[in-house]
Amino acid sequence: MSKTDRPHMPSTLRTSDRSSGKRSPNSVDEGATSRPQRIDQFLLMHSARLDQWRDIAVIAEAWQARTKRREDLESAIQAMEAVEGFHAYPGPKLLAALRDLIADDDAGSTARMALRISNALLTRSYRERAAEWDPRGELGSDEVGDVMPPGLGDASQHRPYFEVLFVTAQPASRWPALAEELRRLRRPEDAFVYEPVLVGSFEDAFCAAAINPAIISAVVPEGLTFRSRYDAPVLRDVMRTLGIEDDRATSALRLAAALKRIRPEIDVFILSERRVEDLAGERSADCVRRVFYAVEEPLEIHLSILEGVQDRYETPFFDNLKRYARRPIGTFHALPIARGKSVFKSDWIRDMGAFYGINLFLAESSATTGGLDSLLEPTGTIKRAQDMAARAFGADHVFFVTNGTSTSNKMAVQALLGPDDIAIVDRNCHKSHHYGMVLSGVQPIYVEAFPMTEYSMYGAVPLTAIKRAMLALRADGRLARLKLLDLTNCTFDGHMYNVRRVMKECLAIKPDLIFLWDEAWSGFARFSPFLRPRTAMGAAAEIAAWLRDPASLDAYEAQQRELGGQPSDKALLATRLIPDPRQVRLRVYQTNSTHKSMSAIRQGSMLLVKDVDFHTVEAQFREAVFTHASTSPNQQLIASLDVARRQMELEGYGLVMNAIEIALRIRQAVNTHPLVSRYFTVLGAERMIPAEYRQSGFRDYLDPDATWGDVVRAMREDEFYLDPTRMTLVCGTAGFDGTQFKGLLASRYGIQLNKTSRNSVLLQSNINNTRSDVAHLIRVLVEVARDIEDRLATGGDAERAAFDARVKSLMTDVPDLPNFSRFHQSFREDSGDGTPEGDIRSAFFSAYDPSLCEYVPLFGPECDRRLREGPEMVSANFVIPYPPGFPIMVPGQVLTQETVDFMRKLDVKEIHGYEKTRGLKLLKPDAIAAKRKAKSSDVARKTSRAA
Incomplete structure (x- = not known):
């Protein structure tokens, strides 16, 4: 088939190459339709398919009512042809039947069948009802279409449904017969049911896996063709970024690797008619679950597919907990609520039992024997569940944590760092990192994120700031003491680091540096090919592969020749550094608030490890678990971590795709609504990330000129990238501060949010959200905007002046954001000219003695006098305003005018570590002087002994 004869992908899969100013070589001349399609349309394809079927x-x-032409219907169906080729339902049989009805001019039957297909897709009833696949199937007079989501009724007969991608060299005319042969392999005892999706080329297989989240297994033969039967330049843009553009090499292993790049959770099976033994032994076959000799054992292939799904479906701890709950148990341990007798026999608290149900209590126990396992020393089902989580999230080891990611962070810091070690830390990271360093005695060097003063928030830490701190340590001879780089990714507001670049450049300066990435808010990102490269585990996997590639050493040596023997710090800061692969020790840790982005109970967290030297710190990790983990962990919480892993492995790709779609719909609806957009705006990357950190030039997902290639370049190249699921909604332009608007949404409209700033609130889409949630939010914003309009219309000039003044105070008269100043010299090791790490632990515990502390009112002459004349004011504790939620004072920090001014302009009610009635808690100058004197004496003694 020639290029011009190929059927076209839907408009969402077509684009032209705007980056080069030329048309894509694969595009065709279609007039207006050949213009680049907006990236949000591509990312909305999953839900757009449902909308198109409703249309x-x-x-x-x-057409039945004679208000539309038959040609209109035929055109709409033809536009869906390519996308439907990558889905099992409605499938070729139903589509052929629909076309036959149209050809017979049977408008009534056509309308009924189109509605039936649309309803089945919307309710997903085709996964349960075999009649939905029958072209002649109709609902009986006593039947109604499913309207309730699955899981709210009796699930005892439920068999989970999925789809399997079969790549075949047989002509398309044979595919229906092949599909029927595959269906005949089904058995009543199968735990799951699947439908085949048949494609005929490398490109079509890749595209099917990308746009159909129901596909969770793939069967790939040798000898496949490369080119799609559709014209799809966007598809080729995606593949080109993954290094898949040479159509001369179309091996099954190459396709398996490509599928794993976008969907690592997919099981891939290879069929080969020759040298299967050699093929199975190749290193690149690690990504393949099993290799079969052609199709000599079709039942074995079927059983292997089901077994692969069963391996992911199994939840060792949750399954065991269900079995435990079904056993008769005599409880003589310290948990009266276990088995529920104290609840259900009570006249006074029986309502709690009715509310939660009997299984919650039957599954409760404080025992770790008799079939259960210990979270502190897991050897059974918890250990197996953690190993399966490591597989799912791309880690070597996983620890389940039941006290939230605050505890995960403290465990990691304690296990990896000791007294007098140095860590480079984002000053805006979660307070658990700071407190963990207090407990460990590590000396932090705080680095600053770029400020977004207009919105009273910080972004992320530029790589130059991190490299500068490392080079300063090297110049001072202290680089050996630097053990850890500790960063938040993604930030509360959605800034994602170029994790691979950060780690590679830092490893070029210190090849054994350990990385701790707090990904509390983005654990779900593992299951999106758009976000995975920006995660700790995703980037670590890429670096590990790079280290194995001989080309890595060539690249390093070439850069060394270019830099010369002794490059200056200026040259190193300006260069994208390449580490020596022979020296690198890849040591990466990630903390993950599973409950924040997946289906886990509150406080469920995971600590992920990919560390080639983990054996050297494994004992410390065990001690950290003993220190921080409860000896009475909640069984239901552990089970929810197990189940969350299962869900993400089997349907995470589609769930995260849905979360992204929801977010893009909210962005689009808010920013394009004629009334809402007057008062509210969702900020795009252009306003959240300065241009210097967006090297690709990418501006926003809603930019009408943005192509898929622009987004891929931004994701791969830009220093910072904006997670689309996190939406900063500016409300200051509507006269609301963040706290006020958050309260309004919660109290009047039942909409809950987490984070606010002075003039914005943060909206988060997650795997739980639906299109109905979007509609509710937009309706509420319309109502709020109308209230503002009515008030301004009836209030006269005075009301308008008051509104304008309020907006000005929120959007223009904003306080400057304070940077970390410095640690007081008493909590430093040198004269003050060296690197800026400080003894935060000593300062923190000094405040435990009330006689060493004083209070100075924030508003008053004494505070101003001390700033002008001294003695310096030194914070005795952490001061953390909410919002913005980061510590603007840490123990041992010298307060500056900048910090005091910011505190005075804050209008938030919640400031941790600050008592308004007493003022700023400081360390007394004489206490600091005594500390400094003692420190000098100690240094003198050490010097004398050394002499």
Whole structure:
């Protein structure tokens, strides 16, 4: 088939190459439709498919009513042809039947069938009802279409449904017969049911896996062709970024690797008619679950597919807990609520039992024997569940944590760092990192994120700031003491680091540096090919592969020749550094608030490890677990971590895709609504990330000129990238501060949010959200905007002046954001000219003695006098305003005018570590002087002994 004869992908899969100013070589001349399609349309394809089928049903009804032409319906169905080729339902049989009805001019039957297909897709009833696949199937008079989501009724007969991608060299005319042969392999005792999706080329297989989240297994033969039967330049843009552009090499292993790049959770099976033994032994076959000799054992292939799904479906701890709950148990341990007798026999608290149900209590126990396992010393089902989580999240080891990611962070810091070690830390990271360093005695060097003063928030830490701190340590001879780089990724507001670049450049300066990435808010990102490269585990996997590639050493040596023997710090800061692969020790840790982005109970967290030297710190990790983990962990919470892993392995790709779609719909609806957009705006990357950190030039997902290639370049190249699921909604332009607007949404409209700033609130989409949630939010924003309009219209000039003044105070008269100043010299090791690490632990515990502390009112002459004349004011504790939620004072920090001014302008009610009635808690100058004198004496003694 020639290029111009190929069927076209839907408009969401077509684009032209705007980056070069030229048309894509694969595009065709279609007039207006050949213009680049907006990236949000591509990312909305999953839900757009449902919308298009609803449109087809509406057009069919209109044709029946003679208000639409038959050609309109045929055109709408033809536009869906390519996308439907990558899904099992409605499938070729139903589509052929629908076309036959249209050809027979049977408008009534066409309308009924189009509506039936649309409803089945919307309710997913085709996964349960075999009749939905029958072209002649109709609902009986006593039946109604499913309207409730699955899981709210009796699930005892439920068999989970999925789809399997079969790549075949047989002509398309044979595919229906092949699909029927595959269906005949089904058995009543199968735990799951699947439908085949058949494609005929490398490109079509890649595209099917990308756009159909129901595909969770793939069967790939040798000898496949490369080119798609559709014209799809966007598809080729995606593949080109993954290094898949040479159509001369179309091996099954190459396709398996490509599928794993976008969907690492997919099981891939290879069929080969020759040298299967050699093929199975190749290193690149690690990504393949099993290799079969052609199709000599079709039942074995079927059983292997089901076994692969069963391996992911199994939840060792949750399954065991269910079995435990079904056993008769005599409880003589310290948990009266276990088995529920104290609840259900009570006249006074029986309502709690009715609310939660009996299984919650039957599954409770404080025992770790009799079939259960210990979280502190897991050897059974918890250990197996953790190993399966490591597989799912791309780690070597996983620890389940039941006290939240605050505890995960403290465990990691304690296990990896000791007294007098140095860590480079984002000053805006979660307070648990700071407190962990207090407990460990590590000396932090705080580095600053770029400020977004207009919105009273910080972004992320530029790589130059991190490299500068490392080079300063090297110049001072202290680089050996630097053990850890500790950063938040993604930030509360959605800034994602170029994790691979950060780690590679830092390893070029210190090849054994350990990395701790707090990914509390983005654990779900593992299951999106758009976000995975920006995660700790995703980047670590890429670096590990790079280290194994001989080309890595060539690249390093070439850069060394270019830099010369003794490059200056200026040259190193300006260069994208390449580490020596022979020296690198890849040591990466990630903390993950599973409950924040996956289906886990509150406080469920995971600590992920990918560390080639983990054996050297494994004992410390065990001690950290003993220190911080509860000896009475909640069984239901552990089980929810197990189940969350199962869900993400089997449907995480589609769930995260849905979360991204929801976010893009909110962005689009808010920013394009004629009334809402007057008062509210969702900020795009252009306003959240300065241009210097967006090297690709990418501006926003809603930019009408943005192509898929622009987004891929931004994701791969830009220093910072904006997580689309996190939406900063500016409300200051509506006259609301963040706290006020958050309260309004919660109290009047039942909409809950987490984070606010002075003039914005943060909206988060997650795997739980639906299109109905979007509609509710937009309706509320419309109502709020109308209230503002009515008030301004009826209030006269005075009301308008008051509104304008309020907006000005929130959006223009904003306080400057304070940077970390410095640690007081008493909590430093040198004269003050060296690197800026400080003894935060000593300062923190000094405040435990009330006689060493004083209070100075924030508003008053004494504070101003001390700033002008001294003695210096030194914070005795952490001061953390909410918002913005980061410590603007840490123990031992010298307060500056900048910090005091910011505190005075804060209008938030919640400031941890600050008592308004007493003022700023400081360390007394004489206490500091005594500390300094003692420190000098100690240094003198050490010097004398050394002499």
